[in-house]
Amino acid sequence: MWSRRARLLLGSGLVFAGALLLSPWLGDGLDLTYSGDSFILWQLRLPRVLLASAAGAGLALAGVAFQALLRNPLATPYTLGVSSGSALAIVLFLVAGLDARLGGSLGRPLVGMAGALLVIGITYRAARVRGHLPAPTLLLAGVTLTYVFSALIVAVQYTATPEDAALILRWLVGSVESGLGYLPPAVVGAVLVVALAGLLPLGRAYNALSGGEEAAQGVGVDSARVARRSYFFASILVGSIVAFTGPIGFVGLIVPHCLRLFGAVDNRTLLPAAALAGAGFLAICDGLTRLLFAGRLPVGVVTQLLGGPFFLVLLLREKRRLY
Amino acid sequence: MGSLEFMGLGVRYGARAALEGVSGAIRPGDRVGLLGPNGSGKTTLLRALCGIVRPERGSVLLDGKEIGTLPRRAIARGIAYLPQEERWEFPFTVEEVVRCGRFSHAGPLEREGAGDHAAIEEALRAVDLLAMRDRPITELSGGERRRAALARSLAQEAPFLLLDEPTSALDLEHRQAILRVLKLTPGAVLLATHDLDLAAEQCNRVVVLDAGRVAAQGAPGEVLTEALLERVFRVKARVHQFEGRIHVVAES
Numbered sequence: 001m002w003s004r005r006a007r008l009l010l011g012s013g014l015v016f017a018g019a020l021l022l023s024p025w026l027g028d029g030l031d032l033t034y035s036g037d038s039f040i041l042w043q044l045r046l047p048r049v050l051l052a053s054a055a056g057a058g059l060a061l062a063g064v065a066f067q068a069l070l071r072n073p074l075a076t077p078y079t080l081g082v083s084s085g086s087a088l089a090i091v092l093f094l095v096a097g098l099d100a101r102l103g104g105s106l107g108r109p110l111v112g113m114a115g116a117l118l119v120i121g122i123t124y125r126a127a128r129v130r131g132h133l134p135a136p137t138l139l140l141a142g143v144t145l146t147y148v149f150s151a152l153i154v155a156v157q158y159t160a161t162p163e164d165a166a167l168i169l170r171w172l173v174g175s176v177e178s179g180l181g182y183l184p185p186a187v188v189g190a191v192l193v194v195a196l197a198g199l200l201p202l203g204r205a206y207n208a209l210s211g212g213e214e215a216a217q218g219v220g221v222d223s224a225r226v227a228r229r230s231y232f233f234a235s236i237l238v239g240s241i242v243a244f245t246g247p248i249g250f251v252g253l254i255v256p257h258c259l260r261l262f263g264a265v266d267n268r269t270l271l272p273a274a275a276l277a278g279a280g281f282l283a284i285c286d287g288l289t290r291l292l293f294a295g296r297l298p299v300g301v302v303t304q305l306l307g308g309p310f311f312l313v314l315l316l317r318e319k320r321r322l323y
Numbered sequence: 324m325g326s327l328e329f330m331g332l333g334v335r336y337g338a339r340a341a342l343e344g345v346s347g348a349i350r351p352g353d354r355v356g357l358l359g360p361n362g363s364g365k366t367t368l369l370r371a372l373c374g375i376v377r378p379e380r381g382s383v384l385l386d387g388k389e390i391g392t393l394p395r396r397a398i399a400r401g402i403a404y405l406p407q408e409e410r411w412e413f414p415f416t417v418e419e420v421v422r423c424g425r426f427s428h429a430g431p432l433e434r435e436g437a438g439d440h441a442a443i444e445e446a447l448r449a450v451d452l453l454a455m456r457d458r459p460i461t462e463l464s465g466g467e468r469r470r471a472a473l474a475r476s477l478a479q480e481a482p483f484l485l486l487d488e489p490t491s492a493l494d495l496e497h498r499q500a501i502l503r504v505l506k507l508t509p510g511a512v513l514l515a516t517h518d519l520d521l522a523a524e525q526c527n528r529v530v531v532l533d534a535g536r537v538a539a540q541g542a543p544g545e546v547l548t549e550a551l552l553e554r555v556f557r558v559k560a561r562v563h564q565f566e567g568r569i570h571v572v573a574e575s
Contacts, residue, residue: 204423265416
């Protein structure tokens with residue numbers, strides 16, 4: 001008899017492995033005896049699938065961290081303005097034409113991370129009272145910043161040249177088609193490894209925090225330190241992902257929630273399971289964009305088109321079970 | 324077994340003084356009742372004693388060490404604090420909630436040992452939740468959740484227990500059961516409560532707070548007088564003593 005933890009991790013791992021093996025073959029059939037098709041597989045599709053996997057893992061992991069800290073199943077990197085903050089930083093970076101000049105593609109993730117950290121720093125400072133971080137104030141500050149940044153992004157886009165505006169639009173819907181080969185998956189993968197090392201040991205602290213900050217402090221959790229550490233690692237993760245893919249929504253919300261429905265409430269299990277399942281989910285979504293929409297729709301749209309109804313069905317089933 | 328002392332504690336919330344010049348000590352084996360009207364400073368005192376609230380004046384010493392200088396884990400191994408209320412958003416099982424009490428006993432990567440399992444079992448048994456260990460905390464009644472939270476504090480196995488209204492929302496049977504647990508627990512207990520009868524029955528000492536200051540302290544039979552109830556709680560009440568127990572009846 002396998003323990004629940006082992007079953008959940010194995011299941012999530014199988015989702016990821018299956019997606020990794022399957023996704024590159026979704027879309028127009030490939031004949032690898034032709035060098036053109038071989039190029040498509042190795043230089044176009046595989047980097048996409050790898051970037052989708054790393055980004056999906058990171059967004060789901062960050063989702064779990066934000067949900068645990070804010071004690072709110074609806075929290076995501078969007079909720080605290082982290083996504084929109086790094087998006088604004090990237091948009092300014094692109095419009096200023098710095099992408100090509102400043103170390104090319106390596107400058108982008110650095111700008112994205114800096115934007116995310118700046119935003120979380122402002123939110124943190126705004127919400128902190130006497131060493132405490134009240135979740136409602138944090139949420140209010142984060143949602144407010146999201147509105148401000150979204151308005152600024154629209155302002156930049158509106159006044160930009162038509163070429164820049166089109167570039168921004170394409171990037172804002174969220175796409176794993178970076179056109180930069182293996183560099184984006186390598187960068188995001190490296191940041192993901194760092195973030196996993198920082199966040200995976202916090203499972204027990206997240207569990208204790210679910211009963212409230214005081215209850216957690218009472219059993220020995222240094223809640224302020226856990227919050228700082230979580231925000232740091234989640235921010236660099238989201239910042240580096242957004243830099244290459246644009247803001248892809250929804251992954252950080254539905255992947256952890258689905259896993260909780262399957263019984264992964266304990267954060268010691270949920271953190272690694274969400275990383276695996278999130279990687280598999282976004283890789284499959286990317287394959288489906290090729291299969292169903294001939295690659296004409298970006299994965300950010302497909303994630304929400306396919307994920308939304310799927311999530312609603314799950315919620316309805318859950319409701320039937322509870323009432 | 325350790326010591327918990329506090330001298331001249333002063334805490335302000337904005338312009339309002341929540342505690343002023345509060346001193347005392349809790350010794351091993353103590354059962355101390357912390358009484359006082361709403362807003363008199365009971366919860367603030369408990370928070371200050373476990374280092375969650377930093378007092379502006381005075382100091383708290385756990386085993387002779389200033390509590391502000393200790394890491395949270397070290398504090399939690401000495402003091403278990405049960406807050407007055409908590410809300411669980413995620414469907415953790417009762418056992419997972421109680422397991423949180425073992426946080427300070429292991430590092431993040433350490434696996435649970437036999438000591439952790441034994442403490443969790445014993446705590447579940449003490450609050451009569453063994454049969455509900457796999458139920459989601461979000462589906463329990465208020466009293467059941469309260470017992471799970473108390474079990475978490477018991478599983479902490481700390482020499483000092485600071486409990487804020489542990490019997491709120493409990494039915495009569497479980498209130499009695501919890502009282503037996505508190506009587507038997509090896510740790511010293513500081514119990515904030517509005518239940519004067521309970522404090523009189525359970526505690527060898529009571530401390531009465533009024534507007535952040537100690538209004539009276541000592542043996543329950545000496546402190547809980549009709550004069551004190553009128554002065555501090557602003558109610559006219561009769562205090563009946565029989566068979567060594569005290570019963571307070573407020574006059575309408």
